[in-house]
Amino acid sequence: MIAHNNAMLINFLIYGALGWCLEVLWTGLGSLIKKDTRLTSTTSIWMFFIYGMAAFLEPIIRLVIDLPLIARGGIYVLCIFAVEYITGRIMKSLNICPWDYSGARFSVHGVIRLDYAPVWFFCGLLFEFTHLYIL
Helix, strand or coil: CHHHHHHHHHHHHHHHHHHHHHHHHHHHHHHHHCCCCCCCCCCCHHHHHHHHHHHHHHHHHHHHCCCCHHHHHHHHHHHHHHHHHHHHHHHHHCCCCCCCCCCCCCEECCCEEHHHHHHHHHHHHHHHHHHHHHC
16 A cells, blocks of 8 residues: 555656646747747646646546547546646635636636647647556
8 A cells, every 4th residue: 555655646746747847848839829939938836736636547547548549538638627627616716726718719717728628638648658658
């Protein structure tokens, strides 16, 4: 049990760091699109913990690993949307949410963007790959 808890903590830290790095890349590329050649990136310490929660998706990975790629990616999108929605709503109620999609066309309550589904699809598969081949 202790070894499992240590592995979960290590995976939490790895997923948190991986998510954080991806967010820095994503927001940096977003600033380039806005013609900010400084490639300014933004994130929040809160995001580390949210991305780290991907460690809890490992049982889901084991359940769906034999499904076709499109099905696995879709399941990951739904899981990520659920976590993003729940954490976003809680954080908004506490006035600590580091993101606000209220002005976006496909926003749901300002905390998720449905048009980000392809991004989360590939991120879910990246986390799956990380789990299967690196961790």
